[in-house]
Amino acid sequence: MATISDVAARAGVSTATVSRALNGKSTVDRDLVARVRKAAVELGYQPNGPARNLRRQEAAVVALIISDVENPFFTAIARGVEDVAHEVGYSVVLCNSDESAEKENRYIDIAIQERVAGVILSPSGTTTSVAKLATRGTAYVAVDRPLPGHDSDVVLVDTRLAARQATAHLVAQGYDRIGCITGPSGVRTADDRLAGYRDALRSAKRRTPKLVRRTEYKAAGAHRAALDLLSQAEPPDALLIANSAMAVGVLQALQELEIRPGRDVGLVAFDDAPWAELVDPPLSVVAQPAYEIGAVAARLLLARIADSSRPPTTTTLGARLLERASSRGPEDRR
Amino acid sequence: MATISDVAARAGVSTATVSRALNGKSTVDRDLVARVRKAAVELGYQPNGPARNLRRQEAAVVALIISDVENPFFTAIARGVEDVAHEVGYSVVLCNSDESAEKENRYIDIAIQERVAGVILSPSGTTTSVAKLATRGTAYVAVDRPLPGHDSDVVLVDTRLAARQATAHLVAQGYDRIGCITGPSGVRTADDRLAGYRDALRSAKRRTPKLVRRTEYKAAGAHRAALDLLSQAEPPDALLIANSAMAVGVLQALQELEIRPGRDVGLVAFDDAPWAELVDPPLSVVAQPAYEIGAVAARLLLARIADSSRPPTTTTLGARLLERASSRGPEDRR
DNA sequence: AGCGACCGGGTAATGGATTACCCAACGATC
DNA sequence: GATCGTTGGGTAATCCATTACCCGGTCGCT
Numbered sequence: 001m002a003t004i005s006d007v008a009a010r011a012g013v014s015t016a017t018v019s020r021a022l023n024g025k026s027t028v029d030r031d032l033v034a035r036v037r038k039a040a041v042e043l044g045y046q047p048n049g050p051a052r053n054l055r056r057q058e059a060a061v062v063a064l065i066i067s068d069v070e071n072p073f074f075t076a077i078a079r080g081v082e083d084v085a086h087e088v089g090y091s092v093v094l095c096n097s098d099e100s101a102e103k104e105n106r107y108i109d110i111a112i113q114e115r116v117a118g119v120i121l122s123p124s125g126t127t128t129s130v131a132k133l134a135t136r137g138t139a140y141v142a143v144d145r146p147l148p149g150h151d152s153d154v155v156l157v158d159t160r161l162a163a164r165q166a167t168a169h170l171v172a173q174g175y176d177r178i179g180c181i182t183g184p185s186g187v188r189t190a191d192d193r194l195a196g197y198r199d200a201l202r203s204a205k206r207r208t209p210k211l212v213r214r215t216e217y218k219a220a221g222a223h224r225a226a227l228d229l230l231s232q233a234e235p236p237d238a239l240l241i242a243n244s245a246m247a248v249g250v251l252q253a254l255q256e257l258e259i260r261p262g263r264d265v266g267l268v269a270f271d272d273a274p275w276a277e278l279v280d281p282p283l284s285v286v287a288q289p290a291y292e293i294g295a296v297a298a299r300l301l302l303a304r305i306a307d308s309s310r311p312p313t314t315t316t317l318g319a320r321l322l323e324r325a326s327s328r329g330p331e332d333r334r
Numbered sequence: 335m336a337t338i339s340d341v342a343a344r345a346g347v348s349t350a351t352v353s354r355a356l357n358g359k360s361t362v363d364r365d366l367v368a369r370v371r372k373a374a375v376e377l378g379y380q381p382n383g384p385a386r387n388l389r390r391q392e393a394a395v396v397a398l399i400i401s402d403v404e405n406p407f408f409t410a411i412a413r414g415v416e417d418v419a420h421e422v423g424y425s426v427v428l429c430n431s432d433e434s435a436e437k438e439n440r441y442i443d444i445a446i447q448e449r450v451a452g453v454i455l456s457p458s459g460t461t462t463s464v465a466k467l468a469t470r471g472t473a474y475v476a477v478d479r480p481l482p483g484h485d486s487d488v489v490l491v492d493t494r495l496a497a498r499q500a501t502a503h504l505v506a507q508g509y510d511r512i513g514c515i516t517g518p519s520g521v522r523t524a525d526d527r528l529a530g531y532r533d534a535l536r537s538a539k540r541r542t543p544k545l546v547r548r549t550e551y552k553a554a555g556a557h558r559a560a561l562d563l564l565s566q567a568e569p570p571d572a573l574l575i576a577n578s579a580m581a582v583g584v585l586q587a588l589q590e591l592e593i594r595p596g597r598d599v600g601l602v603a604f605d606d607a608p609w610a611e612l613v614d615p616p617l618s619v620v621a622q623p624a625y626e627i628g629a630v631a632a633r634l635l636l637a638r639i640a641d642s643s644r645p646p647t648t649t650t651l652g653a654r655l656l657e658r659a660s661s662r663g664p665e666d667r668r
Numbered sequence: 669a670g671c672g673a674c675c676g677g678g679t680a681a682t683g684g685a686t687t688a689c690c691c692a693a694c695g696a697t698c
Numbered sequence: 699g700a701t702c703g704t705t706g707g708g709t710a711a712t713c714c715a716t717t718a719c720c721c722g723g724t725c726g727c728t
C-alpha cells in the first residue's frame with residue numbers, strides 16, 4: 001500500500017509538499033501540484049486514515065446512533081443527516097443501538113475511541129453514557145428524545161401536543177372509549193404521547209379508564225396489547241398508536257379479531273409510513289418531519305463542532321395530523 | 335484526554351505493560367493488571383482508535399454499503415450482518431450509497447482509507463470501484479447482486495427462479511396479460527427478475543407484448559410505470575413488481591385508477607414488507623431471506639479476513655412465494 | 669546596491685498504541 | 699553452585715500524515 005513517502009519519492013519532492021499539494025492547505029507551485037497528483041494517481045495512493053486522524057486528532061466523520069434501523073422514522077432522519085453532512089465533506093456512519101442501552105453505550109465508546117468529530121443520537125431511555133461525550137468534549141446532538149440532565153442541543157417534535165391533537169380529533173369524531181398503545185415507560189416519546197393523550201381526555205372531561213397499554217416499540221408488543229385491550233369486557237372504540245411498527249401489530253390484531261378499522265374502531269397512529277394510505281381504510285397518522293429533524297440536527301452538530309462554546313439550543317418541530325378514513329368516526333359509519 | 339502514558343505513570347508501570355494488561359495478549363502479573371485497570375478507570379482512559387489502527391494496520395470494523403437505507407430489505411440485511419459481526423467483536427458501520435455509483439465509490443474510498451477489516455456491499459450497477467478493494471487486499475463480500483468480472487464471495491438470492499415461479503403462479507391462476515415492473519437496466523436483480531418473468535411466459539407459451547416497464551427501484555417510478563401500463567389500450571391483467579417500494583407506488587396508482595388489486599388485476603411483489611398482509615386484499619409476495627443474507631455474508635467476510643487465500647464462494651439462497659389474495663386469479667373472482 | 673518582506677518547500681517533531689527485542693530475576697536441574 | 703530456561707516487564711522502534719520551524723531565493727522599495 002503506497003504511502004506518502006512513495007508519492008514524494010516518485011514526484012521528486014518532500015512528503016510535506018505532497019501533503020500540501022493534495023490537501024491544498026498552503027500554496028504550492030502549479031507544476032509540483034500536477035507532478036504530485038500524477039504520482040499519487042499512478043501509485044493509487046490513498047491516504048492512511050488512521051495516521052491522518054491521529055495527527056489531526058479528529059476524523060471528518062459524524063456518528064449517527066439510532067435506536068432502530070428498521071424503523072422508517074429513523075432512516076428518514078438518517079437521510080437528513082447524510083445530505084447535510086455530505087455537503088460539507090463529512091461522512092456519516094450509522095450505528096444501530098436497537099433500543100439497547102448497552103449497545104448505545106458501546107457505540108458511544110467506539111465513537112470516542114475513533115475520535116469522530118461529532119455524534120447525533122436518539123437516546124434510548126435514561127442512559128447516562130452520553131456523559132462521556134460531554135466530558136470528552138465531543139460534540140453531540142440528541143434527536144427525537146431529550147437527554148435528561150444534560151443541556152445539549154436537542155431536536156424534538158412536539159409529540160405531546162401532537163398526541164393531544166390526535167386524541168382530540170378522535171374525541172371530535174365522536175369516539176367515546178379511546179385507548180392508547182404506547183412505548184415503554186421511561187422512553188420519553190412514549191411518555192409524552194401518553195401525556196398528550198391524557199391531556200386531551202382531561203380537557204374533554206372523559207374519565208380515562210384502563211385503556212392504556214405500554215409495550216416495546218415493535219409490532220409484536222402492540223399486537224399483544226391490541227388483542228388484550230379489545231378482548232376486554234368494555235373494549236375501546238378507538239386507539240392512539242405511538243408508532244408505525246406498532247400500527248402494523250394493531251392492524252394485524254384487528255384482522256384476526258375481524259374488527260374493521262375506521263368502522264368498528266377508530267385509529268390514529270404516529271409516523272406517516274408509505275403504506276398508510278394503502279391499507280383499508282387509509283390510516284390516519286401523525287406525520288413527523290423526520291428528514292427535517294435529521295437535517296436540523298446535522299446543522300446544529302456542525303455548528304457545535306465549529307464552536308463548542310455556543311449555547312445549547314432546543315429545536316422543536318411540529319407534527320401534522322393527516323386525517324384519513326381510519327378515524328372517520330362513529331357518526332359517519334352508516 | 336488521557337493517554338496510555340498517563341495510565342502507565344499512574345499505575346507505576348511502563349506503557350508496554352499497560353497495553354499488555356488491557357489487551358490481555360501476554361501474561362501480566364495479577365496485581366499489575368489490577369493496578370492498571372484501576373488507573374485506567376480513574377482516568378477514564380479510552381484508547382486512541384486512530385493510533386491503535388495505525389499501528390495494527392487494521393480496524394476491527396466492517397463497512398456495510400447498502401444501496402438504500404429506506405428499503406426494509408437492506409435494513410434486514412444490516413441486522414444479519416450486525417448480529418454476526420458483534421459476536422466476534424467487530425463493529426459495523428452502515429453506509430448508504432443510495433444506488434449512486436459515485437456515493438458507492440466514495441464510501442469505498444473511505445473504507446480503504448480508514449483501513450476497515452472488510453466491506454460488505456450491494457453493488458450498484460456495473461461499477462468498477464470495487465476493483466480498488468481487490469487491489470488493496472481488503473476483504474469484501476457482495477450481497478444481493480454479483481460483481482461482474484470479479485470472482486469474490488457473493489451471497490445471492492435465486493431471484494430469476496423466484497421471478498419465474500411468481501410469474502408461473504400468475505399464469506396458473508389464469509391471468510392472461512401479465513406485465514412486469516422492474517428496476518433499471520444494468521442492475522442485476524432487476525435484469526434477473528425480468529429474465530425470470532420472461533422464462534415463465536416463454537414456457538407457458540405466451541407472447542410477451544409490451545407489458546414491461548423499467549424505472550428506478552422506488553415508489554415514484556413504479557407509480558408512473560403502473561399508470562402508464564394500465565392506461566394502455568390493452569392493459570395487463572396482472573403485474574409482477576420487483577420490490578416493495580415499487581409495490582407501494584403501484585398500489586397507489588391502482589387506488590387512483592380505482593382498479594382493485596386481486597380482482598381487476600393480479601399482483602405479486604418482491605419482498606415481504608410488514609404491511610403486505612394489511613392491504614386489501616393481502617399482497618402476494620416473494621419473501622427473500624434478507625436477514626440470512628446478511629448473516630451469511632458476515633460469516634464469509636470474517637472467514638476471508640482470517641484467510642485471504644480461501645477460494646471465493648457463491649452462496650445462493652432461495653426465496654419463498656407467499657400466495658395471498660392479491661393473486662387469487664380471475665377464476666376465483668366471482 | 670542593500671535590506672527586508674514574502675513565498676515556496678524541505679527537515680524533523682509530533683500524535684498514541686503496539687510490539688520486537690532485550691534484560692533481569694527466579695526456579696530447576698545436574 | 700553454576701548454568702540454562704522461563705517468564706514478566708521495560709526500552710525504543712514503528713505505523714504514516716501533518717505541520718511547526720527554518721532556510722534559501724526572489725522581488726520590491728529606498
